[in-house]
């Protein structure tokens with residue numbers, strides 16, 4: 001049930017919900033979800049044929065942005081950084097965001113305000 005970022009290389013990564021019994025297929029081969037269960041974030045996972053590997057990474061706002069498919073316009077790290085800086089965001093801040101979209105910005109806003117802050121994000 002954990003969400004994990006499957007890291008192939010810095011240009012190829014994807015978010016995956018681990019579901020025992022399933023198999024992930026990508027250009028590096030086949031990877032059993034069962035083999036992900038119980039592994040630590042950061043672990044290397046060998047493909048079934050043992051020829052290639054991926055890394056299992058803990059999701060972060062940066063990795064979420066990098067792993068989104070780019071069918072629609074999303075905000076990227078440079079603009080997200082500038083927005084957080086100019087809003088002087090920090091723990092406890094309250095933010096209202098219009099246009100959640102894929103949540104590329106939302107994840108960074110939520111982390112910046114922390115558990116004592118609040119993010120209200122609206123998507124129609």
Ligand SMILES: C[S@@+](CC[C@H](N)C(=O)[O-])C[C@H]1O[C@@H](n2cnc3c(N)ncnc32)[C@H](O)[C@@H]1O
Pocket residue numbers: 072073074075076098099100101102103104105106122123124
């Ligand atoms: C360019 S996308 C936003 C991407 C998002 N900021 C991200 O980084 O993933 C714009 C989003 O705003 C939504 N949107 C546009 N007008 C809106 C409105 N008036 N109220 C709420 N959402 C709106 C669209 O449906 C779309 O999902």
